Amino acid sequence: MLKVEELFIEPSITVLETLRKLDETGQRILFIAPQGKLQAVVTDGDIRKFFLRGGTPDQTVDKAANYHPLSLPVSERGQARRMLQDHCIDALPILDKRGHIADIVFAHGVDVDNRKRVDIPVVMMAGGLGTRLYPYTKILPKPLIPVGEQPIAELIMDRFRSFGCREFTMIVNYKRGMIKSYFNELEKDYQVHFADEEVFMGTGGGLCLLKDKIDSPFFFTNCDTLLDVDFGDLYAYHKSHGNLVTMVCAFKHYTVPYGVVELGEDGGIAAMREKPELDFLTNTGVYVVEPRVVQEMRDGEKIGFPDVIERYRRAGEKVGVYPISESSWMDMGQLEELEKMRRKLENQQ
The missing domain is CATH 3.90.550.10 (Spore Coat Polysaccharide Biosynthesis Protein SpsA; Chain A)
Known part of the structure; x- marks a missing residue:
């Protein structure tokens, strides 16, 4: 069972190290969260956009991260499924009153398929x-x-x-x-x-x-x-x-x-x-x-x-x-x- 803390990274690590971490965890998202407090998220899509902007693997991941991520307070956890579907995202952090990550709701864990359909040859x-x-x-x-x-x-x-x-x-x-x-x-x-x-x-x-x-x-x-x-x-x-x-x-x-x-x-x-x-x-x-x-x-x-x-x-x-x-x-x-x-x-x- 993956612990929430295993998805935390430091903003000073390189983009290459972040890619390796994504591979190790088997997830498509990581969190920059000093002492557990959410600051930013990094997904494989964020890294893809970073490279397309001219970024390189040796740069620090804070340059690729999203510092305006979606999240939900613990009191509104019941809205997670709808938010995952509406925004077509793979994971949603659940925050306590101090902004610390209390849990992460993954799309695959609530039977949400966010993949884009495509019917071409x-x-x-x-x-x-x-x-x-x-x-x-x-x-x-x-x-x-x-x-x-x-x-x-x-x-x-x-x-x-x-x-x-x-x-x-x-x-x-x-x-x-x-x-x-x-x-x-x-x-x-x-x-x-x-x-x-x-x-x-x-x-x-x-x-x-x-x-x-x-x-x-x-x-x-x-x-x-x-x-x-x-x-x-x-x-x-x-x-x-x-x-x-x-x-x-x-x-x-x-x-x-x-x-x-x-x-x-x-x-x-x-x-x-x-x-x-x-x-x-x-x-x-x-x-x-x-x-x-x-x-x-x-x-x-x-x-x-x-x-x-x-x-x-x-x-x-x-x-x-x-x-x-x-x-x-x-x-x-x-x-x-x-x-x-x-x-x-x-x-x-």
Whole structure:
């Protein structure tokens, strides 16, 4: 049972440390509350807005925090459910007469679903050989590799389905007969269509097969990536910013396991750093895409989707980033990551 105090943070810690704390607690909100008195709240959305304003992970979290948070006095606790619904928030602090946090009411604890609904098509890149998952993919195509009791592709569809998506298209190539058989025989309350890729065209090239078949914005996803995000909020962000493409990126923290030596011009040592730590944003392989991108794809072109994005970016088109925390992204592109995903999903059950 999580204690209220475990969600308290100091305003002087960095944004990166705050992200780690959000991951550790499994919640989407933390509180700046000296001696328990509420001053500000920090949500994953606050941090996302902070980065979009040009903030960096090494800055202190007080620069990202909301110093005008919603709250309720203990005497009005009964209004918590209505306030959570009206303001579409995940948690609400309950304050005593001195302004100290006496309790926190979470939306999931009172059966409130604040997720934004979104019913747009989902396109899944499902035609690759999955060489990094060999020898599994010698027998099964990557979309059908089980993670627990379900294939990864079905798990991904279930995530989108829970937000209202009902129309899926899989771009298939390698062992596509097996993929089609599985989804055609599956009892489901959504539609799955297939686009046959006769030659490998990369993670972006296959979109040319969907010309004149998609006339609305759509989610575009790898078949090996599970995200724990609000897809409705992602779509709303994409539209509000007027992006042609919005890329979902996760913050990664990596410690180089070696001492790093930098060479000087004369061949001597310019600097030495013992096990340096790196922080960076990485592409999760999930996007929101406007239909114009499909119509402008070059027939038969072999190209990765990041290269498609770069082409538009250089042309001055608006391409955006939707940042998420590292723990919100699970990837099974390699055997080691597949086992991590299995363990994490087991722990969530």
